[in-house]
Every structure is written in C-alpha cells, then in structure tokens.
Amino acid sequence: MASNTRITPRAEDYSQWYLDVISAADMAEHSPVKGCMIIKPHGYAIWEMIQKDLDARFKAIGVENAYFPLFIPQSFLSREAEHVEGFAPEVAVVTHAGGKKLDEPLVVRPTSETIMYEVFSGWIHSYRDLPLLINQWANVVRWEMRTRLFLRTTEFLWQEGHTVHATHDEADAFARKMLDIYVDFAENVMAVPVIPGQKSDSERFAGALRTYCVEAMMQDGKALQFGTSHNLGQNFAKAFNVKFSDENNVEQLAWQTSWGVSTRMIGGLIMTHSDDQGLVLPPKVASVQAIIIPLWFKDEERAPVMEKANALLAELQAAGVRGKIDTRDGRPGEKIFHWEKKGIPVRVEIGPKDIAAGEVVIARRDTSEKSRVAIGDAAAIVSDLMVTIQKNLFDRALAHRESNSVGVSTWDEFVTAIEVGKFVTAHWSGDADDEKKIKEATNATIRCIPFSEASSSGTCVFSGKPSNQRVVFARSY
Amino acid sequence: MASNTRITPRAEDYSQWYLDVISAADMAEHSPVKGCMIIKPHGYAIWEMIQKDLDARFKAIGVENAYFPLFIPQSFLSREAEHVEGFAPEVAVVTHAGGKKLDEPLVVRPTSETIMYEVFSGWIHSYRDLPLLINQWANVVRWEMRTRLFLRTTEFLWQEGHTVHATHDEADAFARKMLDIYVDFAENVMAVPVIPGQKSDSERFAGALRTYCVEAMMQDGKALQFGTSHNLGQNFAKAFNVKFSDENNVEQLAWQTSWGVSTRMIGGLIMTHSDDQGLVLPPKVASVQAIIIPLWFKDEERAPVMEKANALLAELQAAGVRGKIDTRDGRPGEKIFHWEKKGIPVRVEIGPKDIAAGEVVIARRDTSEKSRVAIGDAAAIVSDLMVTIQKNLFDRALAHRESNSVGVSTWDEFVTAIEVGKFVTAHWSGDADDEKKIKEATNATIRCIPFSEASSSGTCVFSGKPSNQRVVFARSY
Numbered sequence: 001m002a003s004n005t006r007i008t009p010r011a012e013d014y015s016q017w018y019l020d021v022i023s024a025a026d027m028a029e030h031s032p033v034k035g036c037m038i039i040k041p042h043g044y045a046i047w048e049m050i051q052k053d054l055d056a057r058f059k060a061i062g063v064e065n066a067y068f069p070l071f072i073p074q075s076f077l078s079r080e081a082e083h084v085e086g087f088a089p090e091v092a093v094v095t096h097a098g099g100k101k102l103d104e105p106l107v108v109r110p111t112s113e114t115i116m117y118e119v120f121s122g123w124i125h126s127y128r129d130l131p132l133l134i135n136q137w138a139n140v141v142r143w144e145m146r147t148r149l150f151l152r153t154t155e156f157l158w159q160e161g162h163t164v165h166a167t168h169d170e171a172d173a174f175a176r177k178m179l180d181i182y183v184d185f186a187e188n189v190m191a192v193p194v195i196p197g198q199k200s201d202s203e204r205f206a207g208a209l210r211t212y213c214v215e216a217m218m219q220d221g222k223a224l225q226f227g228t229s230h231n232l233g234q235n236f237a238k239a240f241n242v243k244f245s246d247e248n249n250v251e252q253l254a255w256q257t258s259w260g261v262s263t264r265m266i267g268g269l270i271m272t273h274s275d276d277q278g279l280v281l282p283p284k285v286a287s288v289q290a291i292i293i294p295l296w297f298k299d300e301e302r303a304p305v306m307e308k309a310n311a312l313l314a315e316l317q318a319a320g321v322r323g324k325i326d327t328r329d330g331r332p333g334e335k336i337f338h339w340e341k342k343g344i345p346v347r348v349e350i351g352p353k354d355i356a357a358g359e360v361v362i363a364r365r366d367t368s369e370k371s372r373v374a375i376g377d378a379a380a381i382v383s384d385l386m387v388t389i390q391k392n393l394f395d396r397a398l399a400h401r402e403s404n405s406v407g408v409s410t411w412d413e414f415v416t417a418i419e420v421g422k423f424v425t426a427h428w429s430g431d432a433d434d435e436k437k438i439k440e441a442t443n444a445t446i447r448c449i450p451f452s453e454a455s456s457s458g459t460c461v462f463s464g465k466p467s468n469q470r471v472v473f474a475r476s477y
Numbered sequence: 478m479a480s481n482t483r484i485t486p487r488a489e490d491y492s493q494w495y496l497d498v499i500s501a502a503d504m505a506e507h508s509p510v511k512g513c514m515i516i517k518p519h520g521y522a523i524w525e526m527i528q529k530d531l532d533a534r535f536k537a538i539g540v541e542n543a544y545f546p547l548f549i550p551q552s553f554l555s556r557e558a559e560h561v562e563g564f565a566p567e568v569a570v571v572t573h574a575g576g577k578k579l580d581e582p583l584v585v586r587p588t589s590e591t592i593m594y595e596v597f598s599g600w601i602h603s604y605r606d607l608p609l610l611i612n613q614w615a616n617v618v619r620w621e622m623r624t625r626l627f628l629r630t631t632e633f634l635w636q637e638g639h640t641v642h643a644t645h646d647e648a649d650a651f652a653r654k655m656l657d658i659y660v661d662f663a664e665n666v667m668a669v670p671v672i673p674g675q676k677s678d679s680e681r682f683a684g685a686l687r688t689y690c691v692e693a694m695m696q697d698g699k700a701l702q703f704g705t706s707h708n709l710g711q712n713f714a715k716a717f718n719v720k721f722s723d724e725n726n727v728e729q730l731a732w733q734t735s736w737g738v739s740t741r742m743i744g745g746l747i748m749t750h751s752d753d754q755g756l757v758l759p760p761k762v763a764s765v766q767a768i769i770i771p772l773w774f775k776d777e778e779r780a781p782v783m784e785k786a787n788a789l790l791a792e793l794q795a796a797g798v799r800g801k802i803d804t805r806d807g808r809p810g811e812k813i814f815h816w817e818k819k820g821i822p823v824r825v826e827i828g829p830k831d832i833a834a835g836e837v838v839i840a841r842r843d844t845s846e847k848s849r850v851a852i853g854d855a856a857a858i859v860s861d862l863m864v865t866i867q868k869n870l871f872d873r874a875l876a877h878r879e880s881n882s883v884g885v886s887t888w889d890e891f892v893t894a895i896e897v898g899k900f901v902t903a904h905w906s907g908d909a910d911d912e913k914k915i916k917e918a919t920n921a922t923i924r925c926i927p928f929s930e931a932s933s934s935g936t937c938v939f940s941g942k943p944s945n946q947r948v949v950f951a952r953s954y
Contacts, residue, residue: 031592032550033546033549036546036548039543041543044544045541064521067515068508068515069514070632072510088576092548092575093574094569098567098569099620106569115510139616155546
C-alpha cells in the first residue's frame with residue numbers, strides 16, 4: 001500500500017503538489033465511481049480525531065446525536081423555495097428499488113434540513129420541548145462536476161447540527177456559539193487561523209436568514225471555507241410546520257439553526273501546513289504523534305535496540321504522547337522518508353551508536369530540525385514538542401495570512417492585490433450587483449463580512465457607493 | 478419529546494410490546510420514507526457505546542478504519558455470480574444525478590465487497606502488503622418489504638470488516654477470531670448469551686465459502702442473528718483480480734474475509750433484557766448508568782437537596798459510573814417512570830427526609846429492588862451494582878435460553894418443541910432439500926451448526942439419513 005510518488009514542489013504546480021501530498025501520505029484516492037473518493041486509513045484517522053474532538057464539544061453544550069434517513073422524498077426538498085433552488089440541480093435520485101419503479105423518487109440527502117424538520121414538527125409540542133439540539137454524523141451527496149479529493153467530492157462525510165429555539169435571539173446566539181466552537185477547534189486543534197464573519201446574501205445557505213462562517217487562507221493565498229453556521233430564521237419552520245405552544249398556550253413558529261463541518265477540512269489542513277516533503281500534521285490531529293525508528297546493521301544489534309525502543313514507547317505513552325514503533329523490515333532511509341511523507345510530528349531514531357552514547361536523535365517534522373538528546377530526557381522533550389509544534393504551525397500559518405492580507409481603498413489596489421493572491425479587505429456597499437461585477441472582473445468573491453469589520457463607514461471600492469462595512473475578498477476553493 | 482405510551486405486556490402481544498418499549502424509551506421511530514427509521518438520541522447513544530467498544534477491539538488486532546463510496550457501479554455487483562443473485566433483488570438504484578440520466582446506474586451499497594475489492598486489487602502487490610485489515614462504519618441499504626424498527630430496516634448502520642490474506646488457513650483463522658470477538662462482545666458487553674457456529678449452505682452469505690455466526694435467543698424463543706463473519710475463500714478474489722506475488726515472486730490469488738454487526742443488535746438487546754415496564758439496559762451499554770432524582774416539596778428544600786445530588790454525582794463519576802441528575806421540573810412519580818422506561822440501570826432518589834436520615838434510596842432497574850443506604854456508601858454501592866446488574870442480566874438471559882432449549886431425536890418431539898418456541902438441537906444430514914422441507918413444515922430454519930456439535934453421529938431427525946452433526950433449529954427474526 002505504500003506510495004512512492006515524487007512530490008511536485010509547490011512553486012512548480014500547487015494543484016499537483018496537493019494531490020501528490022495526499023498520494024504520498026496514502027490518505028485518499030479517486031474511486032471507480034466518478035467524483036467519489038476512497039478515504040484510506042491515514043486520511044480516515046484524521047477524520048476520527050476531528051470527530052472525537054468536535055463530538056465532545058457538542059455534547060458539552062447539550063447537543064445529542066441522532067440518525068435520520070439517507071433518502072428524502074423529492075417533494076420535501078421543494079417545500080422551501082430557496083432551498084430547492086439551491087440544491088435541486090446537484091442531487092442524486094433513486095428512481096428504482098427492490099426491482100420496481102418507485103411511486104415518488106427519493107433524493108439522496110444533500111443536507112438534512114427537510115427530512116429532519118418534517119420529523120421535528122412531530123417532536124415539538126410546547127416550549128418545554130425547546131431548545132431541541134440535535135447533531136448527525138453522516139454521509140451526504142452533491143453531484144459536483146469538478147471534484148478534488150477532500151475539497152469537493154460527490155459524496156462526503158460531515159456533521160450537521162440542527163437546533164430549534166423559542167426566539168430569534170436565542171437561535172442567533174446559538175448559531176454564533178457554534179461558530180465560536182468552530183473557531184476554537186480550527187485554531188487550537190487544526191492549528192488553522194480563521195476569520196469568523198457573516199456571508200453576503202449571495203453566498204448565504206439556501207433557505208437561511210444569515211450564514212456565519214469561518215474562512216482560512218491556504219498557502220497559495222486562496223480562501224477555504226472551514227465551517228458554516230446558519231441562522232435559519234423561521235423559513236423552514238413555516239415550510240415544515242415547526243411550531244410550539246408558548247407559556248401562554250399560544251401557538252408560535254419556531255426559530256432554527258443548522259451548522260456543519262466536513263471532510264473538506266482535511267483538504268484545508270493539508271494546504272495550510274504541508275510542505276514540499278509532504279504532509280505536516282499538527283500533533284492534536286495526528287493519530288501517531290511520535291514514530292520511533294529502530295536502526296540496526298547487524299542481527300545481534302536488533303534485540304538491544306528494540307528493547308530501548310519499547311522502553312521509550314512506554315515512556316512516551318505514559319507522558320500522554322501517541323507513539324508507535326516502526327517494526328517493518330526495510331532500509332532506514334526509506335523508513336524515515338515514509339513517516340516524513342505521512343506528516344508525523346516527531347521522529348525518534350535509535351541505533352546501536354546512540355544507545356552506546358545514551359542518546360537518541362529527535363527530528364521535528366515542522367522545521368526539519370534534528371537534535372541529539374539524552375535517552376532519559378527523550379519522552380519529556382517529545383511531550384513538550386507536541387505543544388511547541390502545535391503552536392509553531394499555527395503561528396506560521398497566521399504569519400503567512402497576515403503577510404498576505406491587505407486593506408485597500410482604490411480599485412487599482414484591489415485588482416493588483418487579488419491578482420497576487422491576497423486576502424483583500426475593502427469597503428462594499430452591500431449591493432449584490434456590484435459583488436457580481438467584482439467577481440466577473442477579478443474572480444474574487446466576498447469570503448465574509450468579518451465581525452470585526454461590520455461597522456465602519458466609507459465608500460465601496462468598486463462602485464464608490466456609501467458603505468458601512470469592510471469585507472474580505474479573495475479567490476477561493 | 479417524551480413519550481407516554483402505555484406498554485403492552487409481553488404476554489398480551491409480544492410484537493406490540495417490542496414497538497411500545499422502543500416508543501416509550503424514545504429510541505427510534507418510523508420515518509416519512511417507507512422502511513427507513515429515525516434513530517433518536519436515546520437509541521443512538523447505545524449505538525455509540527457499541528461503536529466505541531467494538532472499534533477499540535478491532536484496532537487492538539491491527540484493523541484500520543477507512544471509508545469507501547456509497548455508490549457502486551451496477552456492473553460491479555454482477556461480477557460474482559452468487560453475490561449478484563443474493564443482492565440484486567433488494568438494491569436501490571440511482572439512475573439520475575445532477576439533472577441528467579447516468580450512463581451506468583449506480584447501486585446504493587447493500588454491502589461493500591465489490592467496490593472494496595476492486596480497489597484492494599490496486600493496493601495489493603506482494604505478500605508484504607498482506608494481511609490487509611480494513612473496517613468501515615457506514616450506512617447500507619437493502620430494500621426490505623416488511624420492516625421492523627432496528628431488526629429489519631431499509632437503511633441501517635453497521636460496520637463491515639474486510640480482510641485479505643495470503644492463505645486459506647490464515648483467512649479462516651481470522652474469520653474465526655472475529656467471531657470470537659463478537660461472542661465476547663455480545664456476552665460481556667451486551668449481556669446477550671450467544672451460540673457460535675457455522676451457517677448451513679442455504680443460509681450462507683452470497684459469495685462466501687463459509688459463514689460463521691453468533692445466534693441469540695429472544696424472550697419469545699425466536700432466534701436473532703447477532704453477527705456474522707465470512708470466509709470468502711477466493712470467490713471475490715477471482716472476480717476482482719485480488720492477487721499478490723508470493724515470496725518466490727509467483728502470482729497468487731488472495732484469500733478474503735468479511736464480517737459485520739449492525740443496528741439490528743439493538744433490537745436483540747431490547748428483546749433480550751426488557752420487561753413489561755420498558756427498556757432494560759446492561760450497564761456497559763448505558764450512556765447513563767445511574768440517574769439521580771432529587772425530590773423536594775417546598776421551595777426551600779430545593780437547594781440542600783441539589784447540593785447533595787451534585788455531591789453524589791461527583792462521587793459517582795469519581796467511581797467511574799456514568800451518572801446524571803434529573804434537573805427537570807415535574808412530579809417525582811413521572812420522573813421515576815420516565816427513567817424506568819428508558820432502562821437506566823440504577824435510580825437514586827434523594828429527598829429532604831433522606832438527607833435528614835443521612836440516606837438515599839437506590840433502585841435497581843433489572844429486579845425493581847429498592848434499598849435505603851447510607852449516603853456515604855451510595856457511590857461504592859452503585860459502582861458495585863454495575864457489575865452485579867451486568868452479570869444478572871446475562872445469567873437471566875442464559876437461564877432463559879437453557880430452559881427453552883432442548884435436544885430431540887424424533888420428528889414428533891421436534892415439531893412439538895418448535896411449536897412452543899424452543900431452540901431445538903437435532904441431527905441433520907446436510908441435505909438442503911430436507912432443510913427446505915423442515916422449514917416448510919415448521920417454519921423453523923437452521924440457525925447454526927454449533928462448533929460444539931459439529932462432530933457427532935446419528936440420523937437426521939426429519940429424513941433418517943445418516944448425519945454427523947447436530948444443528949440448532951428455531952424460528953427466527
């Protein structure tokens with residue numbers, strides 16, 4: 001299963017580099033079914049780390065997991081006008097099953113608002129049933145024309161949270177609270193700095209009142225949406241009759257939110273941290289944080305080296321580090337190369353000479369630095385490195401974003417900055433037509449209206465119209 | 478969301494009792510899509526406990542998780558002759574996607590042998606790539622005519638393991654090892670006694686050489702298949718070209734296994750332990766093991782009661798018990814009833830009088846026994862009860878199975894025993910035609926050829942033909 005792909009340098013071909021990193025790290029591959037991907041063990045392990053961390057965060061604020069059907073009657077999708085317009089063109093449709101033509105075609109879920117809210121309307125009777133806080137880990141399908149491993153695939157894995165509240169403000173606060181969770185997760189677990197904000201109307205989720213989002217910058221300067229949280233208002237509640245009796249026994253329409261992150265984040269993780277040698281994983285999402293490579297040249301050296309390797313593994317585990325010993329046959333250079341491509345944060349080499357000197361070699365994946373340390377200190381040093389590397393990756397990504405972000409006030413500056421791949425903060429009046437023209441002219445879209453920029457007055461960088469907000473423009477994935 | 482369904486007693490209508498237990502415990506419900514179910518939080522939490530436990534067992538023997546596409550090209554399914562015959566009648570087919578008719582219809586996976594093995598053939602080159610040990614947690618779809626919550630639904634959740642080996646014996650040993658894991662899991666986690674054995678050819682998995690299984694007895698005496706592990710031989714390897722170069726560089730066909738358990742197990746769990754008061758959960762799969770119910774009658778009693786409740790919760794957690802306090806408003810009787818229906822293993826009641834006496838009331842869900850204990854001893858007693866209840870549920874289920882199992886040697890005895898709902902062990906020659914006639918006459922099928930009965934000589938209970946095996950017959954789910 002090992003891959004020996006040469007990794008194209010970023011400077012030579014960024015797109016090919018991305019695919020090469022995935023292939024060299026053995027994370028995923030295209031499947032025989034067009035647009036679908038196979039997530040291989042090393043890629044899936046990252047998804048498991050993501051699931052475990054986020055799931056605990058959701059549960060800590062009272063969200064419960066449930067599971068709803070894969071199939072949605074086609075008629076459900078049509079009930080919310082914007083929603084069907086947004087999703088109808090990209091659904092996969094089951095027309096036959098059990099050897100017969102179905103009376104009503106079934107859509108393979110592109111997202112589950114419609115099926116869930118139809119059911120929620122039966123669950124909710126009074127204000128005592130609120131808030132209802134549900135999450136689902138599932139696969140969804142959106143028929144994409146141009147696919148790209150992790151970033152855009154026909155089928156992908158995600159979590160979709162769906163909540164119901166008694167008031168607009170409570171729903172909005174919950175949608176914002178979830179965005180805060182996504183920010184903290186992105187920055188402190190994935191080591192990916194993100195800009196939280198709100199989407200413009202044209203980038204809003206189909207059927208939502210407001211879409212909040214977190215946007216990250218990739219190494220090529222393009223933006224990647226890391227997660228979204230929608231204040232759905234009462235749009236779906238109206239369409240699916242989600243009502244409750246309030247304290248005065250008066251029937252009220254409910255207020256809803258939905259929010260999600262997907263396997264797309266793994267694409268963002270790769271493009272934030274990896275280098276020309278391959279994948280670089282932040283320690284918090286690495287299922288193996290430290291790989292021990294025992295080295296020997298003569299058969300009789302094997303036993304003492306393995307003994308030290310096993311002892312060190314035990315010490316690492318006791319220090320809370322997820323360690324592993326590479327016990328495979330093979331040449332040392334190949335082994336080192338193998339784990340480097342897989343992005344393991346720290347490599348520890350132990351050979352006969354090291355043992356004689358009472359030392360081991362520790363190599364950091366993020367900086368390629370190597371150092372010799374006393375074997376008795378190794379576990380503590382590796383444990384500390386987990387914190388150091390996690391922080392370094394975040395700081396490096398943040399510095400990259402900051403040096404590639406610019407605020408502009410003229411159209412010339414705008415065009416130039418977009419052309420060289422920057423995040424551009426500029427005034428925009430809120431006019432959707434101007435937004436469209438800017439996209440046509442530069443291929444840049446509004447990534448978000450950062451919360452920090454939501455009230456500042458000036459004039460639109462494109463049209464000169466009065467503006468009370470600065471927004472972030474960029475080209476995006 | 479709370480349900481107040483009356484639970485039909487088992488003696489009155491066993492089938493209705495099963496559905497009432499699910500409804501009263503708020504575990505699942507039928508969905509607007511025919512045959513699909515909605516797994517509600519209290520049902521899904523059990524699935525999460527199952528996943529967590531099994532996943533750790535798989536990883537401990539080197540199995541890695543991965544994810545393969547939901548869709549399978551229709552032509553893949555046809556490549557293994559028995560397999561397509563077994564599954565083609567029950568698949569759901571996507572014919573349209575992205576607004577267009579597809580060139581080749583896509584089947585929604587009923588199981589993933591075909592898509593996985595097509596891909597495995599590209600992963601495996603030499604004996605060094607073996608064994609390949611992959612597992613997937615996923616949803617699958619089989620278009621069932623008559624569905625029943627958890628037991629038989631159009632879409633269900635499961636894990637499917639797929640392994641590739643260099644030799645027949647290694648594959649067979651792995652399939653048996655996985656069966657051992659399923660036995661241990663069923664008995665020691667789910668508290669469900671099972672009979673491990675082999676399926677007759679007519680009950681074999683479509684495409685397998687041999688199917689191993691674990692069978693459990695429900696309270697009505699019917700059998701439920703808890704899990705299966707298949708030795709696939711080289712049938713799929715031939716169809717999908719799964720080959721490897723051996724140590725002598727000679728190309729060989731690989732040997733494979735597949736194995737799985739599904740949300741169906743939750744149906745078996747319900748029907749093994751529950752009673753006329755509702756669900757009964759073994760402590761090891763209960764996400765809440767002990768529910769603390771604070772009781773007060775005057776407002777000023779609330780604070781001291783809650784203080785004791787919180788202190789006890791902390792003690793329970795320190796003792797490794799998953800505890801929870803019912804902080805909802807509501808009458809005590811309703812609260813007690815609520816958690817009883819949900820099957821929580823232990824209930825702890827704390828009221829002002831209890832506090833004055835320095836005591837709490839502890840109630841066991843399995844036996845309905847109540848006792849007063851010193852508040853300082855409560856956490857240790859509840860912790861011990863987790864072990865006691867887990868064991869009691871297993872012992873009770875085993876005693877039930879033993880008293881409803883019988884060995885017979887005549888056809889009259891056979892018919893009578895099946896009629897009263899027993900597991901019947903009897904000789905059978907291996908003749909598939911006799912097996913079919915027995916089913917037609919009694920509605921009983923061969924549940925398994927227990928490993929313990931696989932060599933014993935006699936004559937077939939039905940035909941009188943010479944037999945060298947005793948098998949278990951029963952009516953089944």
